[in-house]
Amino acid sequence: MNQPRTLYEKIWDSHVVKRRDDGTCIVFIDRHLVHEVTSPQAFEGLRAAGRPVRRPDLTLAVADHNLPTTARRDAGGNRVPIADSMSAKQLEALEANAPAFGIRYIDDAAPEQGIVHVVGPEQGFTLPGCTLVCGDSHTAAHGALGALAFGIGTSEVEHVLATQTLLLKQSKSMEVRVEGTLGFGVSPKDLVLAIVAKLGASGGTGYVVEYTGSTIRDMSIEGRLTISNMSIEAGARAGLIAPDEKTYAYLKGRPYAPTGADWDAALAWWQSLPSDQGARYDKRVALDATDIAPNVTWGTSPEDVVPITGNVPDPDSFADESKRAAAAKSLDYMGLTPGQRMQDIPVDNIFIGSCTNSRIEDLRAAAAVAKGRKIAGGIKQALVVPGSGLVKRQAEEEGLDRIFIEAGFEWREPGCSMCLGMNPDKVPPGQRCASTSNRNFVGRQGPGARTHLLSPAMAAAAAITGKLADIREMMG
Amino acid sequence: MEPFKQVEGRAYPFGRKNVDTDVIIPAEYLKTISREGLFEGAFKVVRAEEGNVFDDPEYAGAPILIAGDNFGCGSSREHAAWALNDMGIRVVVAPSFSDIFSSNAFKNGILAVELSQAAINRLMEVATTDPITVDLENQVVTTPFQDRFEFPIDAFRKSCLVAGLDEIGLTLESGEAIASYEQQVSAARPWLIKETA
Numbered sequence: 001m002n003q004p005r006t007l008y009e010k011i012w013d014s015h016v017v018k019r020r021d022d023g024t025c026i027v028f029i030d031r032h033l034v035h036e037v038t039s040p041q042a043f044e045g046l047r048a049a050g051r052p053v054r055r056p057d058l059t060l061a062v063a064d065h066n067l068p069t070t071a072r073r074d075a076g077g078n079r080v081p082i083a084d085s086m087s088a089k090q091l092e093a094l095e096a097n098a099p100a101f102g103i104r105y106i107d108d109a110a111p112e113q114g115i116v117h118v119v120g121p122e123q124g125f126t127l128p129g130c131t132l133v134c135g136d137s138h139t140a141a142h143g144a145l146g147a148l149a150f151g152i153g154t155s156e157v158e159h160v161l162a163t164q165t166l167l168l169k170q171s172k173s174m175e176v177r178v179e180g181t182l183g184f185g186v187s188p189k190d191l192v193l194a195i196v197a198k199l200g201a202s203g204g205t206g207y208v209v210e211y212t213g214s215t216i217r218d219m220s221i222e223g224r225l226t227i228s229n230m231s232i233e234a235g236a237r238a239g240l241i242a243p244d245e246k247t248y249a250y251l252k253g254r255p256y257a258p259t260g261a262d263w264d265a266a267l268a269w270w271q272s273l274p275s276d277q278g279a280r281y282d283k284r285v286a287l288d289a290t291d292i293a294p295n296v297t298w299g300t301s302p303e304d305v306v307p308i309t310g311n312v313p314d315p316d317s318f319a320d321e322s323k324r325a326a327a328a329k330s331l332d333y334m335g336l337t338p339g340q341r342m343q344d345i346p347v348d349n350i351f352i353g354s355c356t357n358s359r360i361e362d363l364r365a366a367a368a369v370a371k372g373r374k375i376a377g378g379i380k381q382a383l384v385v386p387g388s389g390l391v392k393r394q395a396e397e398e399g400l401d402r403i404f405i406e407a408g409f410e411w412r413e414p415g416c417s418m419c420l421g422m423n424p425d426k427v428p429p430g431q432r433c434a435s436t437s438n439r440n441f442v443g444r445q446g447p448g449a450r451t452h453l454l455s456p457a458m459a460a461a462a463a464i465t466g467k468l469a470d471i472r473e474m475m476g
Numbered sequence: 477m478e479p480f481k482q483v484e485g486r487a488y489p490f491g492r493k494n495v496d497t498d499v500i501i502p503a504e505y506l507k508t509i510s511r512e513g514l515f516e517g518a519f520k521v522v523r524a525e526e527g528n529v530f531d532d533p534e535y536a537g538a539p540i541l542i543a544g545d546n547f548g549c550g551s552s553r554e555h556a557a558w559a560l561n562d563m564g565i566r567v568v569v570a571p572s573f574s575d576i577f578s579s580n581a582f583k584n585g586i587l588a589v590e591l592s593q594a595a596i597n598r599l600m601e602v603a604t605t606d607p608i609t610v611d612l613e614n615q616v617v618t619t620p621f622q623d624r625f626e627f628p629i630d631a632f633r634k635s636c637l638v639a640g641l642d643e644i645g646l647t648l649e650s651g652e653a654i655a656s657y658e659q660q661v662s663a664a665r666p667w668l669i670k671e672t673a
Binding site: 017018020022023024026028030037038040041044049051054055058065066084086087089090093127129130135136137139151152153154155156158159162163164165167169171201202205206232233235237258262263265266269301303322323326420421422439441442443444447 | 492493494496498499502503504506507508509510511520521544545546549550551552553554557572573574575576579580583584630631632635643644646647648650651653654657658661665666667668669670
């Protein structure tokens with residue numbers, strides 16, 4: 001009898017091309033997403049060695065990190081020049097490299113353009129059971145569809161381009177089981193912040209996580225994408241969710257999804273992928289969804305999470321000495337004092353977007369809060385940046401753009417934007433941002449920027465009240 | 477890649493935990509299309525702090541960096557490894573590393589050495605006055621004071637580092653195995669790796 005296997009083991013086993021004696025395996029990569037920041041040096045390496053791309057047909061390129069979120073074409077259809085010459089150069093490099101190596105490229109003004117992790121699922125490029133990589137750590141997001149997806153460095157990008165494989169060792173496995181119903185005003189973002197807080201920023205290092213339990217099963221695909229996306233904030237390279245009827249319904253009819261007899265064959269295989277009864281995980285963690293409140297971060301690590309009803313912690317309250325030192329440093333950087341109520345913290349900037357929270361459900365949640373209200377006078381900048389041109393179009397069809405604009409938000413073109421400020425969208429030094437992105441690192445949203453991570457509805461609430469606010473009080 | 481055998485020299489006693497790759501190299505420096513020239517941005521936010529180890533002449537040109545738990549967490553940017561390379565760092569010693577960073581480091585000939593927090597504490601102390609030796613062949617870190625800390629390393633990574641191997645070249649030697657895998661999957665799950673163009 002076959003030993004019960006996890007979803008991860010099934011995908012891993014079906015992708016090992018060759019196993020070396022030392023346990024390192026050549027693993028086949030089914031899908032490769034390429035963007036402009038982490039690929040130029042990889043293409044240069046191929047050129048220097050005279051190597052072609054082995055499977056351009058399994059590769060898809062799109063620019064997202066550098067693109068300004070203002071209009072990209074003028075009234076005459078001509079490109080609006082990118083002011084930052086370095087950003088322009090990276091975009092030009094991708095635009096030249098993709099056709100030179102036979103790779104499909106989504107144009108920066110195409111409706112399909114967007115953040116690479118929004119585009120993959122949206123196009124049906126991401127499929128259950130596939131191995132998918134990208135030179136970006138938030139590639140973990142695609143695990144929400146049951147793909148073994150993880151971020152890689154540029155040397156690995158070059159390795160995949162040249163060989164369509166990677167040299168890997170199997171990771172340990174961790175089950176993160178979440179049971180129960182999320183409360184009113186509590187979103188998948190709040191749950192994943194709770195998960196990161198529970199595991200710690202390095203708790204998932206060396207593991208591939210699988211999220212299980214009724215909360216995950218009951219969650220939409222977009223909610224699951226938010227969960228898997230932030231696996232890396234707990235150190236886990238990948239965060240899988242077993243494919244189910246929701247996954248199949250989401251994928252059916254998408255441009256790159258299989259069709260006809262291929263769809264039936266694919267479906268049969270996908271249905272065999274979920275972890276078997278009795279499958280063994282190296283570690284198991286459980287959370288009760290009913291315990292979770294809307295969460296916000298207070299520090300400079302995504303593990304620094306408190307409920308919105310809580311206070312800024314006292315660094316002395318941490319048992320670990322290095323954590324005490326880190327917390328004191330974080331509070332200094334964040335300009336916060338121990339004991340301060342989170343709901344008393346005023347914010348200057350609002351960012352609704354990023355590969356974590358820029359899909360249509362995120363925008364609907366934020367718009368529901370913004371509807372009929374105005375952003376507070378003290379807010380200096382409030383951006384809504386859809387994850388893709390298709391998300392943008394859908395939101396406009398639903399009138400969400402009007403709601404945001406009438407409330408005082410700016411409605412922008414898709415891209416990574418203020419999540420990491422490689423384009424002109426930055427949080428100015430010393431200013432505070434309520435952000436739906438994934439990282440509150442020192443300087444992440446711009447040098448000296450102070451980031452509080454939260455859900456789209458909570459970001460909208462912060463925009464309206466001018467400070468961090470409890471969405472449950474606002475909408476209750 | 478240059479073969480890696482042994483590194484002896486001063487070490488930056490940095491020691492901080494959860495050092496993310498945004499700290500190692502901020503996003504504004506990722507706009508390069510080259511692997512070089514990242515020195516200027518390396519640890520920029522740390523270097524803005526008065527008395528930081530990176531600008532202390534005592535440690536100028538040190539080839540070893542001592543850090544805390546979870547070094548290199550966050551973004552997958554290989555620019556972090558390139559920035560360390562630009563600084564002349566050949567070895568990072570820490571209690572743990574993020575998976576992506578340690579892979580990136582290794583692919584750039586930088587050795588990521590995992591040691592216990594107790595060993596790190598001792599090395600932090602030694603580093604303020606004396607050099608440290610990292611011997612990959614024997615997998616041991618030593619000090620002039622008879623300290624001796626053995627470290628584990630993946631056998632494959634070690635062999636690649638010691639020989640200075642080009643991984644892509646190595647994998648391409650298995651080109652036939654890759655081709656036969658592709659054929660096999662094309663038959664069993666044609667939709668998965670069918671030309672999606």
